[in-house]
Amino acid sequence: MLVYVYLLSYLSAVRAGSHSLMAFATYIIGQTPFPEFSAVVMLDDLQVMYYDSITRRARSYDDSKHYDEEKSVAGVIFRDMYNDMKGRAFYLKEHLNFTDGVHVYQRLAGCELLNDDKPGPLQTWDAFDQKNKEEFIFNEEKNHFQIELPWILWDNLQIAHMKFLYKNVYHPVCIKVLQSYLQVKKNNVMRKVKPRVRLMRKMLSDSEGLQISCLATGFYPRHINLTLFRDGQPVEDNQITGGEILPNGDGTYQMRKSLVISEEELREEHEYNCTMKHLSLDNKLDFTFVSDVAESDPGSFSQFVVFSVLVFMCVVVFIITALIIWRKRRAAGRDSEASQCKYFSTSSSMQDET
Known part of the structure; x- marks a missing residue:
């Protein structure tokens, strides 16, 4: 080992x-x-x-x-x-x-x-x-x-x-x-496969702030330089989690680096970005974590999520109700047509007997 x-x-x-x-x-x-x-x-x-x-x-x-x-x-x-x-x-x-x-x-x-x-x-x-x-x-x-x-x-x-x-x-x-x-x-x-990049944010429980992550995946060869920056300065290694190069199932590799941002840091409105260098790239790639309500106000973000869920549930209830009403009306229409057909059929029979 x-x-x-x-x-x-x-x-x-x-x-x-x-x-x-x-x-x-x-x-x-x-x-x-x-x-x-x-x-x-x-x-x-x-x-x-x-x-x-x-x-x-x-x-x-x-x-x-x-x-x-x-x-x-x-x-x-x-x-x-x-x-x-x-x-x-x-x-x-x-x-x-x-x-x-x-x-x-x-x-x-x-x-x-x-x-x-x-x-x-x-x-x-x-x-x-x-x-x-x-x-x-x-x-x-x-x-x-x-x-x-x-x-x-x-x-x-x-x-x-x-x-x-x-x-x-x-x-x-x-x-x-x-x-x-x-x-x-x-x-x-000797092949060169460019990395795919994802920027992710995750709200932490108990008012612990926000975790941002930069994931590079699907690249080959395995050598990559992935760096997180705060206001243009590299974040110290002891503040970052991850950083290991891990294999994917298709022969390529991935690397993820994460940083926890406290609520105090969120209020300070720092700018965070992720930069990477790889043999498959002519120039370095630079990605910025956009500052929005999700980063600056965790409480507002939670309210936004709750509101979105409620709206979604209302829409679902409305669609289900409309579908039930439509099916009942359709069934009633079929019964009416059946009655009319039966009436005309009976009337025709009576005329023939006469």
Whole structure:
């Protein structure tokens, strides 16, 4: 779970216009219904490959012409990751004095291709039972390798060996596979869908004021800058609720930010607006919350709502009454016509008998 949080944070932090390839791996100590080892590969926010220790095969979710090569390379890397995580997991279990039972070791590893097609750093995060974190970072541009928060002490020889692997194996393979997947999935990950925007207001109970919300939804990619302003100045983050990027069911995303305005602030008649920037937009979008009776006078707004409901109910009663009267008149008219028909029929019969 801890590494999954890092995955969400990483995806949110990836720079606009850049792309990432991340492997999310899990190794389990103990008896569970799940594979001992499994890994999912994500291109940005799309799942493109899966591997587990039961089948010991990499399964790709695309029609890449390099599928066999990618599957072979991925299989080698996953098996190496599996053996490494297995050895480290049992070492950590003993080193950290964990008891028997189920323990989970997770790893998030991947690379980034910047918006100028320049390779970014290769990073790896490890977590054991959601409590400990170890991070490996290789910066190709600076040819620099570092370890943050190490679980064990690394000597110079081990660090040199890891640097060699990251520089000559992991990083170039990651970038190559990332570029290959971008060619296959470019219609998905490089598409740009403009956000739809809704401005909403909600009267709060117990004279708590008014809540305004700015919702941007249906956009892709997931990077968006949504800001609420009061009189031209950004509202402080501690006054705003929401702000998380959430997935929609159609592969797009949404973000909502809300602000509660007290009755005192309403009387001060501030101007509030919402501004957003997104890759699909040539310019930023600016939306203003129009000041009206709903914002300036909550009591009047409530009276307006009550009055509107009463008018609506009166109209409904009038329509129902008119409909009942119309149906009665129609039924009476039919009875009259039936009587007349019966009268004429009887009169005709009497004349015929005469």
